[in-house]
Amino acid sequence: MPTAANHLEQSLAELTAFLGSSTPQAWVTEALKQQDILLIDHAHCEKKAASTAMQLMFRYPEKSTLLTKMSRLAREELIHFDQVLRLMQERGVTYGHLPASRYAAGLHKMVRTHEPVKLMDTLIIGAFVEARSCERFAALIPFLDTELKAFYRSLLKSEARHYQDYLNLALAEATGPKGPGETAFWQRVEAFRGKETELINTPDKQFRFHSGLPTVASGAVDGE
Template identity: 55%
Template sequence: MLNFRRLNKRYFYTMKAQLLPEIETFLLCPTPEGWIEQAKLKENESILLIDHANCEKKAAFTALNLIVRYTELGDLQYKLSRLAREELRHFEKVAAIMKRRDILYAYLEAAHYAKRLRHHLRKPEQERLIDTLIIAAFIEARSCERFYRVAPYVDEELSTFYLSLLKSEGRHYQDYLALAAQYSPTPIDERVTFFAEIEKEAILTPDDEFRFHSGATA
């Protein structure tokens, strides 16, 4: 019989060696320890799963919205249609876990994280597209880092599930960043640096409610 804990541990260290150094360089700070302590609490399990499901739906919506809005961009159409399908499959998997645990959907107000990033979207159409793609890259990278951070502290089923998401979340961050570079008429480095600081501030700002993308609760 397979030892899932041993497999998870092996996968954990493999992903740390292969993927996390790049993402930890891209992000300017790790997830606060205060958030991890909140995520470890059994009473927050339902909130974490419900908000995770919501995040997967929103990620699919973001990709689909870009496909509808920018029909003339062929590579964007192809990459984001695949990404949207993958996000919806992730949503279905979260929903299945919730069903097995008798966790019912309940209204959860979204974290302020994405709003803090999108507050800085530029208004001209092309610049807005580039900013949207860069912001999406940061959200995917933070999701990947957060799954990695919380995986050692949850039960076997959730740990296995979260670790299984690392590769796809990492690829999504890379796809969004590559599309931003492809469609920008100028190098995106300065804008990436700008949003890296905004993302750091967003993730370190205390929040009143625990959510998947919240900072440590105040």
């Protein structure tokens, strides 16, 4: 019987395959140098994830599976938000406004404006954001202090499930009565994968949880 650890390993392997690209080591190096910004932006991401889930609940009140999944997801993201805030307080890191990275806006530009593909595209983006978050937690874990390591490890399981929930909801939308079908769905996933990979692997002046390749100016290149 697979153990919980094996199951998590398998989920991580699946979502890394879905992403199609791994976080560049230069980003990990930069994150270790900018842990305060990492935590502040992480808190923003958790809050934004809860807000996105609630927006979907308001926009699509007739979709019962979506409501159930998004309601649970929003609550979990807010718990994560509380947990990051508490950790920041213990470390003397002040929470406040921080301009968002280019990542989410870059993906949302691709969302089409008519239904049902508007919802399908939005849900596919949800899957990518959750998968990338999970992959980045896993990439950081080996290098973090004991407390942060334990916290990020505790997040892996729920973020991997969030990825799966978004992907399943998107596929259900694609294969529903008015949906474009499964082939069109995977073509769309491929298009988003291309954009996501570009955002993660091209130079980015601003360091954030979902930022791209750190530029030399931000001190990322140190040969690690």
